[in-house]
Amino acid sequence: MKKLPGNVSIEKTYRDSDREALLRRIRELEIELRKTEMARDAYDEMIRLAEQYYNLPIRKKSVAK
Known part of the structure; x- marks a missing residue:
């Protein structure tokens, strides 16, 4: 595993960015x-x-078979 300046590993950087992307996607899906x-x-x-206004049934009634 390659080390970056400041003792940050590439693996940790990928995990943090993946986590942020997933959290962002969760927020987008919650809004949708x-x-x-x-x-x-x-x-x-x-x-x-x-x-109510037209006094007509619009919704289809389910019929048990």
Whole structure:
């Protein structure tokens, strides 16, 4: 294992950068998840309001077989 100035090993540098990249990816995915959940909630609310306003069932009812 090659040593860098300041007694920092290349292996440790790779691990730190990998960790930072993974943490950054986790944050990105959490943001994407929140956006997706908000969109789902908005669609559900639009369907609920349309069903109430037009008095029509929009959602498909599941039928047990």
